[in-house]
Amino acid sequence: MSFDLIIDENEAKAHVHRFPLWPRKWDEFDRRDFDYSWVLEKLDADSQGNIPNESGIYTLLVQPGIANHIACSYLMYLGKSNSLRRRFGEYLNEAQRSSGRPLIHRFLNMYPDHSWFCYAIIPDHDLESYEDLLLEAYLPPKNKKFPARVRRIVEALRE
Secondary structure, eight states: OOHHHHHHHHHHHHTOOOOOOOHHHHHHSOGGGOOOOOEEEESSGGGGGGSOSSOEEEEEEEOOOOTTOTTOOEEEEEEEESOHHHHHHHHHHHHHOTTSOHHHHHHHHHSTTTEEEEEEEOOHHHHHHHHHHHHHHHOOTTOOOOOHHHHHHHHHHHO
16 A cells, blocks of 8 residues: 555545434425525635624535535534624634634634535524524534434434
8 A cells, every 4th residue: 555545545534524314304394484595605704794793593514616516515513693793703713723612623624715604694582493403404513412302313323
């Protein structure tokens, strides 16, 4: 085995992310209750001014950008915030600090040119319930906390 092959194999292993695709959970999500539009912004300093200061749900995505494929994204994390702009800025800062959340810091530094922030403006009173519903449907690999209805399953899958 050549040395280059070992290096390539180790590099590829660092980019393996395991997450379930669970169609029943997708089908259980009632789309009629979620009447919000998603907006996609590159996760970089130039985009921060485009992010509203309102409350909402957001996801962190990896988009390879290969061959202009419009639907190739990997949803890695889902969260909620009372200020989307503030949270966006926190992620920009967290990418620079190694003292933050290790999973998020590592993710942001592994994919700096391919990280995207996708958000939907949602009133404060709906944040918690929508976050739970979307966490159940997506099961993002970088989230640690899940609603009780799926928590045990997610924990079992990660062992």
